[in-house]
Amino acid sequence: MxxxxxxxxxxxxxxxxxxEVVQRPASVVKEMVxxxxxxxxxxxxxxxxxxxxTLIQIIDNGCGMSGTDAVMCFERxxxxxxxxxxxxxxxxxxxxxxxxxASIAAIAHVCVKTRQAHSExxxxxxxxxxxxxxxxxxxxxxxxxxxxxxxxxxxxxRRNFLKSDNVEFNHIVDEFERIVLxxxxxxxxxxxxxxxxxxxxxxxxxxxxxxxxxKSSNDKLVPIDESTEIVTxxxxxxxxxxxxxxxxxxxxFVNNRYFKDTxxxxxxxxxxxxxxxxxxxPSYFLYLTVDPKKIDVNVHPTKTEIKFEEDRLxxxxxxxxxxxxxxxxxxxxxxxxxxxxxxxxxxxxxxQPVVEPTIRVxxxxxxxxxxxxxxxxxxxxxxxTKAIRAEGFGASETTPADWQNFYKIEEEEHVIEPVQLDLxxxxxxxxxxxxxxxYIFTTSKSGLLVFDAQRATERIVYDELMAQFIxxxxxxxxxxxxxxxxxSSNEKTEWESNKTMLERLGFVGQFSDKTIEIxxxxxxLQEESIHECLDLILEKIAFQEIDKGEVAHVIVQAIATATGxxxxxxxxxxxxHLIEQLFSCxxxxxxxxxxxIIETITLDEIATKF
Ligand code: ADP
Ligand code: MG
Numbered sequence: 054m055x056x057x058x059x060x061x062x063x064x065x066x067x068x069x070x071x072x073e074v075v076q077r078p079a080s081v082v083k084e085m086v087x088x089x090x091x092x093x094x095x096x097x098x099x100x101x102x103x104x105x106x107t108l109i110q111i112i113d114n115g116c117g118m119s120g121t122d123a124v125m126c127f128e129r130x131x132x133x134x135x136x137x138x139x140x141x142x143x144x145x146x147x148x149x150x151x152x153x154x155a156s157i158a159a160i161a162h163v164c165v166k167t168r169q170a171h172s173e174x175x176x177x178x179x180x181x182x183x184x185x186x187x188x189x190x191x192x193x194x195x196x197x198x199x200x201x202x203x204x205x206x207x208x209x210x211r212r213n214f215l216k217s218d219n220v221e222f223n224h225i226v227d228e229f230e231r232i233v234l235x236x237x238x239x240x241x242x243x244x245x246x247x248x249x250x251x252x253x254x255x256x257x258x259x260x261x262x263x264x265x266x267x268k269s270s271n272d273k274l275v276p277i278d279e280s281t282e283i284v285t286x287x288x289x290x291x292x293x294x295x296x297x298x299x300x301x302x303x304x305x306f307v308n309n310r311y312f313k314d315t316x317x318x319x320x321x322x323x324x325x326x327x328x329x330x331x332x333x334x335p336s337y338f339l340y341l342t343v344d345p346k347k348i349d350v351n352v353h354p355t356k357t358e359i360k361f362e363e364d365r366l367x368x369x370x371x372x373x374x375x376x377x378x379x380x381x382x383x384x385x386x387x388x389x390x391x392x393x394x395x396x397x398x399x400x401x402x403x404x405q406p407v408v409e410p411t412i413r414v415x416x417x418x419x420x421x422x423x424x425x426x427x428x429x430x431x432x433x434x435x436x437x438t439k440a441i442r443a444e445g446f447g448a449s450e451t452t453p454a455d456w457q458n459f460y461k462i463e464e465e466e467h468v469i470e471p472v473q474l475d476l477x478x479x480x481x482x483x484x485x486x487x488x489x490x491x492y493i494f495t496t497s498k499s500g501l502l503v504f505d506a507q508r509a510t511e512r513i514v515y516d517e518l519m520a521q522f523i524x525x526x527x528x529x530x531x532x533x534x535x536x537x538x539x540x541s542s543n544e545k546t547e548w549e550s551n552k553t554m555l556e557r558l559g560f561v562g563q564f565s566d567k568t569i570e571i572x573x574x575x576x577x578l579q580e581e582s583i584h585e586c587l588d589l590i591l592e593k594i595a596f597q598e599i600d601k602g603e604v605a606h607v608i609v610q611a612i613a614t615a616t617g618x619x620x621x622x623x624x625x626x627x628x629x630h631l632i633e634q635l636f637s638c639x640x641x642x643x644x645x646x647x648x649x650i651i652e653t654i655t656l657d658e659i660a661t662k663f
Contacts, residue, residue: 064183067129067159068208074156077215078105079224081161081201084153086232086241089113091134091146094196095255096240099229103246104221106204106212114196117169120176124188127163127180129155145345147310159183160211161204167197182207226250230265231311234304234338237261262289262338266302275382277339279374281524284343284367286374290321291336292382293328302336307343310350312359320368320602324375337375341367365554368602370523377520380639485629490621493628500655506628508650509635511617514577515645516638518609522558528576529559536571536583545569547595551604558608575612579619586615610645 061069075081082099089097092115102108118126125131132151157163158180168175175194179187205212215221222245229251233241237258243251253264263271274289291302303321305312325335349360361367486494493504521527540548545564548555555562559575574583589611594604622628635641635650642651 063129064159067155067183070129070152071156071160071208072211074153075160075204077224078109078204078221079228081105081109081157081204082111082225083228083232084148084157085109085111085199085201086229087147088153089115089197090232090236090239091148092116092197094239097242099241099243101222101225101243101245104218105201105225106215106218106221107202109201109204110198112196112198114194117172117196118165118167118176119169119172120188120190123165123167123176123178124185126154126165127158127178127183127185131155145308155183157201160208161206162202164200164202165197166191166193168193168195170195231304234261234265235306235309235311235340258287258338258340259289273336274338275378277374277378279370279523281370283363284341284370286339286341286371288337288339290324290339290375290378293325293335293379296325296329296333296335298333300334302338303334304338305341306339307341307348307359307361308345309340310359311357313357314359314361316364316368316602317371319600320372321375323600323603324372324379328379339371343367365602365604366557369554369605372602372606373519373523377516377639485625485632487622487625487628490623493622493632495632497653500653500657501659503652503654504632504635505648505650506622506631507617507620508644508648509631509641510620510622511613511644512638512641512650513631513634514616515609515613516640518558518575518577518612519606522605522609526557527559529561529573530576530578531573532571537568538571538584538587539567540564540569541595544591544595547591551594551608554604555608558605558612560608577616578612579616582615582619585618586611589614606645613645 074084078101082101082105086097086099089111092113094113094115096114098110098112100108100110100112122133128151130151131154132148134146134148134151154163159182162179162181164177164179166175166177174190175192177187177189177191177193178185205215225245226243229241229243233239233251233253237260238255240255241251241253242249251265253261256264259271259274259276262274270291273291273295275292277286277288277290279286288306303318305314305317321335321337321339329335343361343363347362484495487506488494491506493506493509495502495504518527548562548569549564559573559578560571561573562569562571564570571583571587574586578586590608593607593611622631642649644650
């Protein structure tokens with residue numbers, strides 16, 4: 054029998070490849086605009102006729118091509134962006150496969166006019182179904198203009214498969230928006246059937262988002278700015294009350310490339326837990342920067358799916374960054390400094406002796422001594438704070454200074470009307486009153502505030518550690534005498550699969566058959582709390598279903614709970630300091646597990662008792 058295998062002619066191979074790259078007119082727009090960006094263009098015009106079925110034209114002011122390159126660019130695997138396999142792992146450009154133009158030229162009539170800055174004449178190439186019809190010098194501006202006409206003219210099945218002009222044009226707008234949001238520094242226009250749809254000038258990110266989504270979006274944006282060694286996240290999330298009925302305003306970018314990721318999307322949805330109604334979708338525009346070596350963009354032909362080497366850590370970082378930002382934005386509404394009624398501690402209470410707490414563990418131990426948040430320097434929330442102020446969100450933030458002012462107002466009022474309260478002098482008033490080592494009383498204008506000291510500690514430790522964790526590994530302390538524990542096989546498996554995360558959080562351990570030797574624990578953890586903390590962690594990670602991205606939160610929560618249970622407050626001064634710290638947290642009303650930290654007893658409620 055004679056040989057039957059033959060190589061497909063190039064134009065057929067290109068047509069088949071085209072099916073992968075070019076699904077619809079929007080794919081052409083995406084590939085060509087990305088090429089223009091890679092060519093260093095600062096101004097890119099997109100002109101569309103009949104939803105791209107008749108014409109897609111992209112005009113750029115980029116570097117242009119030489120006469121030879123203008124022919125070469127239509128060859129399959131012709132690319133100027135990757136020359137060695139190593140380049141693939143350090144991609145800074147959008148293209149790298151060298152198949153977009155070859156594919157497009159196989160299924161459309163393409164005309165390119167291009168000129169490089171140093172050359173006086175440009176080149177005109179016309180190509181139809183992969184065959185060059187014209188190749189001649191031409192007069193044209195520096196840069197490149199591609200016209201793609203009669204898309205799928207030779208693939209009727211594809212052409213018939215196209216949807217209505219409305220639907221196809223919407224796809225084009227979607228692609229266009231993703232690109233313009235990724236490149237606010239570049240100017241873009243989009244015309245459809247001679248109507249101007251977008252005319253976007255180079256702008257800062259916030260302005261670009263507002264230009265794309267409409268003016269009213271300006272008030273909805275909460276800035277995010279988190280810089281860690283693994284990933285940098287900047288951008289905005291929409292305030293919860295502006296959540297949408299569809300996912301239309303959810304944008305993730307990595308290294309200026311739009312991508313879709315259900316795992317990270319889950320982190321963001323989680324960050325809005327309890328803040329948006331079910332079936333509503335929060336908006337976000339988040340820009341991740343990671344080392345190109347740690348992502349793989351090569352997993353999908355249209356390149357919207359990206360593999361991240363450190364996806365779990367990035368999940369945790371996204372979740373915390375957004376929760377912190379939302380927490381800060383939410384602070385103002387939960388505080389009530391404005392009520393008229395003035396009130397202070399009842400007389401008897403003031404003179405009641407301070408009762409010693411029952412548990413006493415190293416009363417001088419202060420895990421926060423080195424990182425005073427109240428000085429607001431060096432903490433990771435700092436860049437965020439600056440960003441908020443710069444963006445005009447300052448009013449919604451509460452700082453320890455506000456807290457002090459809060460007292461000041463109270464004190465001034467006492468000076469004015471000391472008799473009414475029957476108190477000797479404002480100077481001797483305790484600002485916070487510790488009750489049985491467990492509760493802290495202070496006053497507000499609306500009444501008496503009661504804080505649960507343990508829960509307050511939990512919140513403070515949690516916020517402090519989470520802020521540390523996202524920017525660097527948490528400080529760990531070597532144990533003088535390593536702790537040995539027996540582990541079940543289930544616990545061992547879970548510990549090992551979360552080893553990197555546990556180490557970043559300060560736990561270092563070594564397994565031998567059925568035991569683990571813990572050599573180091575988070576520095577914040579007191580010795581008495583270590584076993585309790587390990588129990589809490591193992592109970593969660595080994596016996597309860599938790600999302601893999603949630604591990605960091607579960608562990609930090611365990612550290613916070615264990616610390617909260619053991620740390621004791623013994624003086625009014627310590628109580629006052631604790632409350633100061635609490636008020637510099639992103640959220641001060643609830644513990645990370647959602648338990649109430651503060652209760653207000655209003656003046657009216659007290660009055661009813663007499
Ligand atoms: P890729 O972008 O993966 O390299 P393409 O088929 O999209 O592959 O483009 C092939 C090559 O054509 C590019 O590598 C680039 O050198 C050149 N090219 C394409 N579009 C332009 C443009 N607008 N300006 C300058 N050069 C371009
Ligand atoms: Mg390309």
